[in-house]
Amino acid sequence: MPAEEDQTKQPRPRPRLIVLIASYLVSHSSIFSVVCCIAGLIAILLLPVLAKNTYISENALMPGSANPVFSGQDVSEAIRLVKDITEMRKMGKTTGIEIQRLIVQRMADVGGEAYYHKFQSQSNQFHPLRFFSCDSNLVLTKSGSNTSYGLNTVGIIHAPHGDGKEAIVLVTPYNGENVELNDALSLGLGFSIFSHLSHVSWLAKDIVWLAADARYGEYSSVSAWLKDYHNPVFFSSENVDANMQNTNMLNGRNADVFKRAGTMAAALVFKITEKMERDSRDSLNIYAEASNGQMPNLDLINVVHYLAVHRQGFRVTIGKIVYLVNSAWLNLVGQILEWSNKLAKSLNPKWNFGILSADYVEGVATLASSMYYQALGVPTGSHGAFRDYQVDAITFTFSPRFYLNNENVQSSFLLRGGRLIEGTIRSVNNLLEKFHQSFFLYMMTAPNKFVSVGVYMIGFALLALPLPVVAAALFLNQKATGTAGIQEAKIAFQSWKWLHAARVVLMIHLWALIASLMPYFISQISNLTATESMLLWVVGSISILLVLYMTLGSPYSRSGDVEWQTLKAVMIASVTIGLGLMSIINFATAQIGALLIVPLCLLVRPLKRHMQGALSLRVLSLVCNPILVVIGFPPAALVLVKGFSEGFGGVSIGTVWEVAEFLWAWNSATYLYVFLVHLPCWVLCIQILFHP
C-alpha cells in the first residue's frame, strides 16, 4: 500500500510508554501467561493465609454492651409450650392446624398481633425467561387439583419506642406435619423470646416472629410469606377456604388478615438440631450463603459470632469440606508454608505470619466450602429468601452437647440461646440505617476470619489477565502473517477478516443457548427418568449442532477462511467477556470456572499442526490438551467431583440431569454460566484441537 509506505518512510514518533508496555506484553505473551497463571494459582492457595480477622464495623451495633435480661422465667414459658406441643403429639393431633392454633393463641395472650398465613406450596418451576427478572410480576399459578397448602403463623410486637417503620424478623422453621422434639424446642425458644420482647421497654423496631410451616421445605414457606409481605395480594372470596373461615377468629378479630410491620432491618432464622457426634461444648452453626453467591452483611455474622463466643460460650462452626481436611497434598502445602514461614522468621524475626499447617488446612477446607456454596448459587437455608428483598439474614442452628430430652439441659441451653438472640436483636435494634458498613462480598475461612473482595479478586485477576493478552497476540500475529503472503487484491477487508471466526463463535453460542433452554421442553414431557431425560438432552443438543453446521456451514468446510489462530482469539475474547460478567454476578463461579477453562483456552492448539520448539514442550502440549479437554467438559468435571467426594458407585448419567435440574430450579446463575460461557468455549476448543 502506498499510504502505508509513506508512513513507514516518515521518522516514526517515539511510541508512548503504555503502548510500549502493551506491545512488550503481547510479544512475550506465552511467558507472561505462564507466569500469571502460576501466580494466580499461588494467590488462590494463599487465600487462607491472607484472611483477616473479623471486626465489627458499624459502631451503632455495640454488641454485648447491655446485660441480657432473658431469664429463667422466659425459659419456663418455653418449656411450657414445648410440653404442650409434645402432649399434643402424643395425642396424635399434630396433623391438622392444632399447633398453629396453639401458637397463635399464645402470641395473642402475650399481647402480640397474630395471624395465620396460608400459602400454596410452589415447586420451583424452571422458566427460561424469568432468570433475572424480579419476582414482582410473577403471576400466581392458578390452583390446580393437586395443590397443597401450608399454614404459617406470624406474630407482631409493635415497639413502644418505634414509629413502626422498621422491623426485625425472627424465623423458626418447624415441620408442621411431624413435630419432633427439636422442632418443639425451636418453637419454644422462639416463643419465649417473643414473649420476653413483648414487655421490654428498649425496643425501637417492631418484632415479627414467623413460625414457618416447613412441611414443603423451609425455603418455600418463608419465601411465600415474604412475597405476600412485599406484594399485597387481594384475596377474593374463593381463595379463602370455607372451613377455615369460621375458625380463625381470635379475640374478636379476624386472624386471617395479613398484617405487616415496617421494612425489615435484619432477619434471624434459628432452629435447634440434635447432633450425632458429641462435643465438649454446645455448638452454633452459621449458614449465610443466599442465592447466587450473595452474602449478608458481614457485621451480622460478626455480632452473632461475638455474642456466641464471648458471652454465651458457644462453639461457632461454619461449614467445611471434610474431604479436604484429610487430603495429603493439602497437608503437604500447609507444611511447606509452615516451613517457609519458619525460614523467613529465622532470616528476619519480623517476618512472622503465624501460619500453622493445621490452621491452613482448616482454612482451606472452610474456604472451599464457602466458595462451593456461593458458586452453586443455591441458598443454604431459608435466610436466602430474605436476600432477594435485600434483607440481611442468617440461619443459625444450635446443637447441644447432651441429649435434648434431659430437662436440665433443655433449660440451661434455652437460656443461653435466648440470651444470644436477645443480644443480637438488641444490637440490630440500635441500628440507625440499613447494614452497610461492613462487607457484602467476602468468603469465610473460619468463623472469625474472612477474605474480602479486594484480596480474593487478585487470584482471579491474575488468572484472567493472560486471556486478553493472548487474544491480542494471536490476533496481531495472524494479521502480520496474513498480509505478508497474500497479494494486494485481498488486502481489503483484512481488518474485517475475523468476522468469519466471529461467525463460528456466534453459531456455537447460539447452539449453547438452544441447548440450555432444552431442559424446559424436556421437563414438560412427563414420566421420564433422569437418565432418559439426560440422553434425550444429549441427543437433541448434538442433532441441533449438526443441523446448525449444515445450515450455517461447518468451520472446516472452508478452512482457508477460518484460521485457527483467529478462531482462538475470538473464542478467548468471548470467554474473557463471559468470565468478567460472571465475576460480577457470582464471583465464586467465575473463580472455579476460570481455574478450569483458562488453562484449556491458553494451551489449546490443533493436534495436526506441529509445534516448533523443544521436544518437551511438544510432549507437554500433547499430553495436557486431552487431559484439560476432559476436565473442562462440565459433565465430566461434575462426575469426577462427585466420584471423588462420594464414590463412583452412585454416579450415573442421570446425576448430571439431576444437578442441572437442581440448578435451574433455584435460578442459579451458575447454570447460565456453564451453558452460555463454559460449554461453548469447550466446543470451540474441541474444534480447534481437530482443526486440519
Added chain:
Amino acid sequence: MALTRRSYWALAVGSLIFRLILICFSDDLNLGSRPEVATPVTSLRRLAEGYWLKNSSMSPYSGSMYHGSPLLLPVLGPLTIKRVEGLPSHLFCSSIFIIIDFITAMLIRATGQKLMSTNHQSLQRLNLSCVQETTGCTNVGDLASLIFLWNPFTLITCVGSSTSPIDNLMVVLAIYGACSGLPSLAAFGWVVATHLSLYPAILVIPVILLLGYGPDVPPSKLFLLGKSDESGSDYPSDKTSSKQRSKDGSPIYLFSWRPALCFILWSLIWSSYIFFLSFISLKEFGGLSEMMKKTHGFILNVEDLSPNIGVFWYFFAEVFEFFRSFFLIVFHINILFMLVPLVIRLRHRPCFLAFVYIAIMSMLKSYPSVGDSALYLGLLGLFANELAEMRFSFFLLCGYFGISLLSPVMHNLWIWRGTGNANFYFATGIAYASLQTVLIVESVSTILKHDRMLRNKLTA
C-alpha cells in the same frame, strides 16, 4: 460478501419474523422498563399515561409523566389501550414498530444504492475504478439494511416498547430525501425528527450539503488534480493512464442553491404545519409554550435524573443547584463545538457527516438509549467500502458486546441486590461513551485515510 437477491430478502424477512417471535415473549422480557431501552422521552408506557390523561381532559403533560410530542398521542395512543386476551400488551404498537423498522431498513438500502452509484461514477470520473476492483465492492445498501435489521439493539428497541423507531425513521427519511434530491421529503423528515427529539436539528447541515452538493464523493481537490493532470501540467503522471482518462472532468463540485432554498422553504411549511397541529391538540392545555417547555425544555434541562446509559444523570445528580445552568450550557455546547470542525473536514462527504453527527448526538444526548446506537450502527454499514481498513474493529465489537451485557448486570447489582452502587452503573455508561468515541474517531480517521489513499493513487 456478495449477497444474492434471494438470500437478502430471506434474511430481511427472517429478521421481521424473529421480531414477531420476540414480541410474543415481550411481557416476560419486560424490556419496556429497562433504562437502556426506554427513556423518559421515548417510553411507550409514559405515552399510554399521557393518552389516558388527555382522554380524561387533562393536559397530557401534567404530572411530568409524558414528554413526547402531542402528535404521537392520537397516532399511538389508541393502540396502547387495545388488548387481545392471551397476547402481550402493546401488541399493536409493536407490530407498528416492526413495519417502521422495515421501512427504515428499506430507506437505508435505497440510500446505500444512491451512495454506491455516485461513488462508482465519481471513481470512474477520476479514472480510479481500479480501486473498486481491487478492494472489492460490497453492496452497501444491502449490508447496511441487514445490519440495521439484525442489530440486537434494533431488535430490543423494537420489542421493548419505546418510540425511538419513529425517531430513527424520521432521521433516515431526512437523509434519504436529501440523498435523492427531494427537498420536501428531506424537510419533512428533518422537521418531524427535530420535533420528536430535538437533537436531529443539527442534521440540517449535512442535509443542506447533501442537497447542495449531492451524495458523498472524494474531495474536490482530487477532481481538480485529475483535471490539471490531464492537461499535462506540472504533475509527472503515468502517460498510459492519463490517456485513458475520460473527458468528463467538468467541475462537479458546485453548490446548487435551488434545492437548498427549497429545503428551507419546505421546512418552514412543515414546521408551521406541525406547530399548527400541536396547537390544535393542545389548545385547552396551555398551548405551544407548554409543549415546548415539557418536550424540548425537558430534554435541555435534564429534569429527569433517573439512571440511563448516558453521562448526564450522574453529573447533574451531584452538581450544586446554582451551577446547574452553567453546566447545562457546557454539556449541551459539547455537541455544537464539534459541528464546525467536522463540517470543514468532511464537507465532501455529507452522508458520512450525518453519520458522525448522529453518533455524536447519541453519545452526548441527555436521555440516550440503545435505539440511537441502533441507528448509527446501521448507517455505519453504508460506508463499508471506505471503512474496510478500519482499525480496532474487533475491539469495538467485543466492547459493544461486553458493555451491553455488563450494563444490565451492574444495574441489577445496584438497584436489586444492593451490593453495588451508582458508580458501578455509571462506569458502564462511561465505558460505553468512550467506546462510541473510539468508533467515531476511528471511522473519521479511516475515511480521511481512504481519501488520502485515493489521492496517492491519483498522483502515483
